[in-house]
Amino acid sequence: MEKKFSMGVIGLGMGINMLPVNNRASNCIRVTQIAGIPAQMPMMQKLQQEYGLERITVNYMDMIEDPDIDIIGVFSPDPLHYEQCKAALEAGKHVICTKPMVVSLEQAKSLVQLVDEKGVKFLVGQTMRYEPQFAALRTLFDSGDLGNVFMGEAHYVHDMRPVYEATPWRGEMPQDLVYGGLSHPVDAMRWFFGDVEEVHAMGNDSALLVALSGRPYGDMCNYMVNLKFKNGIIARCFGAFGIVEPPMPMMGINLYGTKGTAVAEFTDFLGGKVKVVFDKYEIKKPFESCYPPETEGAFGHGRTSLRYLDHFSKCLLDDVEPQPSVREGAKTIATCAAAYESMKTGKIVKV
Numbered sequence: 001m002e003k004k005f006s007m008g009v010i011g012l013g014m015g016i017n018m019l020p021v022n023n024r025a026s027n028c029i030r031v032t033q034i035a036g037i038p039a040q041m042p043m044m045q046k047l048q049q050e051y052g053l054e055r056i057t058v059n060y061m062d063m064i065e066d067p068d069i070d071i072i073g074v075f076s077p078d079p080l081h082y083e084q085c086k087a088a089l090e091a092g093k094h095v096i097c098t099k100p101m102v103v104s105l106e107q108a109k110s111l112v113q114l115v116d117e118k119g120v121k122f123l124v125g126q127t128m129r130y131e132p133q134f135a136a137l138r139t140l141f142d143s144g145d146l147g148n149v150f151m152g153e154a155h156y157v158h159d160m161r162p163v164y165e166a167t168p169w170r171g172e173m174p175q176d177l178v179y180g181g182l183s184h185p186v187d188a189m190r191w192f193f194g195d196v197e198e199v200h201a202m203g204n205d206s207a208l209l210v211a212l213s214g215r216p217y218g219d220m221c222n223y224m225v226n227l228k229f230k231n232g233i234i235a236r237c238f239g240a241f242g243i244v245e246p247p248m249p250m251m252g253i254n255l256y257g258t259k260g261t262a263v264a265e266f267t268d269f270l271g272g273k274v275k276v277v278f279d280k281y282e283i284k285k286p287f288e289s290c291y292p293p294e295t296e297g298a299f300g301h302g303r304t305s306l307r308y309l310d311h312f313s314k315c316l317l318d319d320v321e322p323q324p325s326v327r328e329g330a331k332t333i334a335t336c337a338a339a340y341e342s343m344k345t346g347k348i349v350k351v
C-alpha cells in the first residue's frame with residue numbers, strides 16, 4: 001500500500017484549506033492534527049469530528065514533538081512563520097508554509113540552511129502559481145508560442161480594510177505588506193523569469209489602513225517595483241493595499257513576447273481569464289479563455305490549496321523538490337527585502 005504522510009496544521013484561517021485532502025484518495029497526505037488558539041476550541045472540536053482528527057491542540061509544539069507527524073503546515077500570522085518553520089525543521093519534519101515564507105532575509109537564509117541540513121521537503125504555498133489561469137499562462141509561456149518574452153508585469157491590488165476586520169492580527173502585529181502582499185506579484189515574475197539582478201522601488205502610505213486599535217498601520221502600504229532580471233528581462237510589480245478597491249482584476253500577469261502578448265487575470269470568488277494576441281494573425285482580436293470562479297474553502301482558495309497539496313504529495317513520493325522550494329521562497333524574500341531598501345534609500349538595489 002502507498003505510504004501515507006501525517007500532517008499537523010498550525011493556524012486555522014487559510015490553514016483550514018488543508019483538511020479536505022483527507023477525502024482525496026489519490027493524495028498521500030492526511031491531516032491528523034490541528035493547532036489553533038484557545039477561542040477556536042469549539043471550532044476545532046467540530047473539525048475533529050468532521051475529518052476524524054487524532055488531536056486538536058492550542059500548543060503547536062505538541063504536533064512538532066510528535067514522532068507520528070511527518071509534515072507541519074504553517075498557516076499562522078506572518079510574523080510567526082519563522083519560529084514555527086524553524087522548530088518543525090529542527091524536529092526533522094517536512095514543511096508547507098503559506099506565503100510569505102518569512103519576513104526578513106536573515107530568516108529566509110536560516111531556513112534554507114536548515115532544509116539543506118535536514119534533507120526534508122519545503123513548499124511555499126504561493127497560490128498564484130496554482131491558480132488555473134496563471135498555470136495556463138505558464139503552459140503558453142513554456143510552449144514558446146509567445147516567442148522571446150522580454151518584459152512582464154504582475155499586480156496584486158486589494159483593499160485590505162475588510163480583511164483587517166476579519167483577521168485583526170494584520171493590524172496588531174502588524175502584517176508587513178512588502179512581504180505579506182507584494183510577495184505575490186514578485187514571486188509571480190520570478191516564477192517566469194528566474195533570478196533578479198536589481199530592483200528600484202517606490203512606496204507610500206495612503207493612511208487608509210488603520211488597525212482596529214486605532215493605531216496607524218506600518219509606514220507604507222502601496223508599492224511600485226521595477227525589476228531587472230539576470231537574463232536582461234525587465235518587469236514591473238504593483239502592490240496596492242491601502243486603496244479603495246479598484247474596478248480591475250485583483251491579480252494579474254502580463255507577458256510581452258516577440259510573437260505574442262498575453263494577459264492573465266483573476267479576482268477572488270470571480271474567476272479568471274487568459275487573453276492572448278498572436279502577431280502572426282492579421283486580426284488582432286484577442287483569443288480569450290475563461291476560468292470559472294472557485295469559491296470553496298477559506299478565501300475561496302480551497303481548490304488552489306489542494307492543487308499544491310497534490311504537488312507536494314508527488315514530491316514526497318517521487319523524492320523531487322517542491323516548487324516553489326525554500327530556496328525559491330528565499331529568493332522572493334530577498335527581492336522583497338531589496339525593494340524595501342530601495343524604497344527607503346531611493347537607490348537601485350542589487351539582489
Ligand SMILES: NC(=O)c1ccc[n+]([C@@H]2O[C@H](COP(=O)([O-])OP(=O)(O)OC[C@H]3O[C@@H](n4cnc5c(N)ncnc54)[C@H](O)[C@@H]3O)[C@@H](O)[C@H]2O)c1
Nearest residue numbers: 011012013014036037075076077078098099100127167169
Ligand atoms: N493567497 C494566499 O496564499 C493567502 C491568503 C490568505 C492568507 N494567507 C496567509 O495565511 C496566513 C494566515 O492568515 P489568515 O488570513 O488565514 O489569518 P487568520 O487570522 O484567519 O488565521 C490565522 C490563524 O493562526 C492562528 N493563530 C496563532 N496565533 C495567532 C495570533 N496571535 N493571532 C491570530 N491568530 C493566531 C489561529 O489559528 C488563526 O486562525 C498568513 O500568513 C497569511 O499571509 C495566504
